[in-house]
Amino acid sequence: MDLDLSNYNVRTDLALEARDLAAPGGGQIPGLWSEDVQDGGVYVNRMQIQTPQASQQIGKMIGHYVTLDVPGLRKGDADLQDRVATAFAQEFEGFLRRVGVNPNSNVLIVGLGNWNVTPDALGPMVVENVEVTRQYFELMPGQVDPGYRPVSAVAPGVMGTTGIESSDIVAGIVQKSRPDVVIAIDALAARSLERVNTTIQIADTGIHPGSGIGNKRRGLTRETLGVPVIAIGVPTVVYASTIVNDSMDLVFQHMKQHTNNFQPLFGVFGGMQEQQRLQLVKEVLQPLGHDLLVTPKEIDDFMEDIANIIASGLNAALHEAVDSSNVAAYTH
Amino acid sequence: MDLDLSNYNVRTDLALEARDLAAPGGGQIPGLWSEDVQDGGVYVNRMQIQTPQASQQIGKMIGHYVTLDVPGLRKGDADLQDRVATAFAQEFEGFLRRVGVNPNSNVLIVGLGNWNVTPDALGPMVVENVEVTRQYFELMPGQVDPGYRPVSAVAPGVMGTTGIESSDIVAGIVQKSRPDVVIAIDALAARSLERVNTTIQIADTGIHPGSGIGNKRRGLTRETLGVPVIAIGVPTVVYASTIVNDSMDLVFQHMKQHTNNFQPLFGVFGGMQEQQRLQLVKEVLQPLGHDLLVTPKEIDDFMEDIANIIASGLNAALHEAVDSSNVAAYTH
């Protein structure tokens, strides 16, 4: 029995989860700025990874991150969805200001992922519902109502169905359409089932190889595209192994509260570090093909709700003419 | 800490899983007849629960069961899919003979479940692809080619979208259209993730309240419909809690093979009966809302494949004129 876990990386696309893993129990990390606000069931974390040390410790890139966490979002509550869309629009507006995106800049929205795989369809679903305006600026320059900026939107597909890296497709489109900034939407993998379709992450770090659920081999970043890339992601799947591990942790915590003598109950296993235990679980499940990515049964509805929230939030945040204090009316 | 597990029932819709739980390690159960055959990656179990005692021990009704288990089915191998469709057609023909369904009998296929929930859409997807012929017998009696029988097919929807029990809708349609036998297709919950979209169960016991993933409140049985009801089911979801429990079991088995001294490793927890441990896991996960039904990320493709297999298998098994030695050509 040999468990060398030294270089083991827990797989999460969420900076907030990565921070919590790096500093369990809310410990301080030098070089990390973070603040939390909460309003009516919508929890917002704004975070900045400021130093290479913090970046290495957390395992995420230097940059700005905003995470909206709405535990009640999967309940199908239309009022809450409207409030989340509004909160998302306001956070996104603030984010654009913070990272220096000009209010009139030309925006290309890129919806990554695969239409035909429901939990990977976030990007295409958002693209389907955002309001594009760039064609009016091209065809009738000077005649567009004030309060709008040029917005275009594409869903480049995935390599398995196009035969071409999605990053190449996007790079080609960027070269021809010359946006000032790219907003890339992607479905993510999270560590815990309760984050699925309840969390939205905004980051100015672009999309990196291996992130998201579609196993990209190349990223979408300022380096590859020549313009800033803002990523919006929502976890829609988790690994079976992380469900198992997190659940074991919950069981152990539960039983610790009911006994004074924990060791005999769980033995060495109960005393393992979380990452050691996860590694063990993966070692067992993977060879058997049991370490699938899974998603909740109700994923179709969850995807539709969150894609509408992001699309209506983007419409409000990108166009001044769309009132961002009540964004719900602008999508269907 | 109080775990009364005496009446606890493990949740599986599969008779084969229930048998294995009732007699772990392949022990004999009086009143149960069972045989296994295997051909090219397709494992077939034919089982008959013959006595009330066996029924009670296993927790499934007296009746005939056939289970096709194809571990490789999720790999998208078109040749294997064709062979499974052929095997399913042949098993289903044999099953109809065994339970006494006349080759010319008028068949109503009922696709239970919800179109808009991918893992619950098995029934509607099969109904969409079966060949219906009853209208020709009604409109042009005496002119239908030999080798066909009257087949009709409906997808009654679910109570949440129709406002009516699906069993009431089916009962009304049965009264008006007078089939000799009902074949009901439904998505099921299984205990283990690897059964999802790899297993097909045929049973002559009908559909019972609480079975399937749509939480039916009333069943479809000979008692409620007045005609025999043959059920075809495919597991498409599992409870997060059973993934956790099964995975723990795998971890424990794995570690037992690597140590002589198991008890200190896992303590009391490792020594629990499986059902006690599952109960504990559920007790912990449910109040936190973590005991979701989950499904693999690739569920869209898996559903399409298995629905095509069942539809083409039914077309071949129900109509002599459709060659059941190669059924693949008959669906798209």
Place this chain on the structure above:
Amino acid sequence: MDLDLSNYNVRTDLALEARDLAAPGGGQIPGLWSEDVQDGGVYVNRMQIQTPQASQQIGKMIGHYVTLDVPGLRKGDADLQDRVATAFAQEFEGFLRRVGVNPNSNVLIVGLGNWNVTPDALGPMVVENVEVTRQYFELMPGQVDPGYRPVSAVAPGVMGTTGIESSDIVAGIVQKSRPDVVIAIDALAARSLERVNTTIQIADTGIHPGSGIGNKRRGLTRETLGVPVIAIGVPTVVYASTIVNDSMDLVFQHMKQHTNNFQPLFGVFGGMQEQQRLQLVKEVLQPLGHDLLVTPKEIDDFMEDIANIIASGLNAALHEAVDSSNVAAYTH
């Protein structure tokens, strides 16, 4: 050349078009009551065919008819769509009162037509978007909020895909679920292309054999179902032959305005009665297979818009708790 047109019936499912054909130029028909109102681009006609004579002359059944005609509806104007939904809700409420439907009566909405044929999918699309409540009255009697009534909704499919007459399916469901009234939604054929997806007809005459675009062989009426049947229909297709004939008429009218000497311009053909000419066009086109039912290129969007209007209108009209002065918010 032999044109006996004496018994020729022009094919339209709209009572208003049939009236205009029976009394061209707005002539009086004894036994027909009719009034027209107009508000902001929404033209409403309320009509009652009161006598067998009027019924025979018009070729439509004795009963109440309301027709909403909105020429601008295909322009995708969201504000207009909201106003039409509101107008439809108010007209439908008034219609229910006029024909004596009790405000608390139990309603079954039946969406006729075929999901997979876009211009025939009106019924299923409306059913998908109406709010069903009957299950709450069944499962929690006495606990439903005031202002709601029991509403259920089914889409029975078409005979070609189920093998069963849709009227039989509906009759079976009515027997089991016992509604007080049935509201049947169906796509219609109109005479003129500009009515397609711009007109909504409400009638208390039920659905009759041969009406709608799906060629029903049996109707849905009080006689067949035992409860009153209110029909809501929208023309979504026209026959190529009526396009041709109507266009010829426009051409003739146009040219008459530009010449004093019409006869030499069009000869005998120009002087034919409209129905003679239509018969001639049909005689020529049908043997060549040219008399297709056609629909506008943009039918997908048009169907979505009108189905939303009807669904949100029904939600407002059927439930007092839904404010019928602004119904747009209740659908997506």
Place this chain on the structure above:
Amino acid sequence: MDLDLSNYNVRTDLALEARDLAAPGGGQIPGLWSEDVQDGGVYVNRMQIQTPQASQQIGKMIGHYVTLDVPGLRKGDADLQDRVATAFAQEFEGFLRRVGVNPNSNVLIVGLGNWNVTPDALGPMVVENVEVTRQYFELMPGQVDPGYRPVSAVAPGVMGTTGIESSDIVAGIVQKSRPDVVIAIDALAARSLERVNTTIQIADTGIHPGSGIGNKRRGLTRETLGVPVIAIGVPTVVYASTIVNDSMDLVFQHMKQHTNNFQPLFGVFGGMQEQQRLQLVKEVLQPLGHDLLVTPKEIDDFMEDIANIIASGLNAALHEAVDSSNVAAYTH
């Protein structure tokens, strides 16, 4: 009344229809080579416009054209569909040879049009069903089975939903993915309703501004993309005005056969040149908004059938390893 028809262009995207308009009754056109073959209900015309004079006379570009015409194709006959796919594959292989496309050349398939508009969805539907292989050549060069070539496929969307000219998107993708040849699939407008979804045109002239039903403003040609562009088109819509005009023509022809004295029957109108009459019809219909593009009611099924034919034909024609004598098995 003033009809200046001198510069009037009849709108058809089919070279064969344009030729028939330029030389009614099968007259010779210098500089045009043409041959017709027929096999089992599949009519094939191979045509070459060789001189600028012929090009101007016909109104189509110099180049090679192949037209498959299958009048029975809309009947849903699976055997005929298989034969058409095979014939298309063979014609397309021959076409590639004739226009000098190397058997190993790297191919990019571009599916023009709009997913959400059924009659405009031909391109995206074909792209969805072709087999892409370029990724294997990129990721595992030297390991791809013989008999395959690199094929990639994209559906760039339409300007109304992306905000970017589809020609710009394609040009960007071509620059990055470096295909040797582009095959562009597009839905077309035809003159006559019976061509809708029964005709396939192949041409080596690329896609030109204003062709197809999506009103492109820029083309996809060797000039704009830097590589040869082969266009595959299927008429899916017709203008109401051409239906009217063609039907009038049929009526006139029909009546001429039944009378010796035509002039009094139709007057001046009957004696007009076809294009004069069409112009008149358009002049009357357009201001009234009656000159819609229309499509048959059954367009959903028709699109699925023809998209499958083209996709399976392309798979067979592009990959030697796919047997082009029976291509039906390769799509679903």
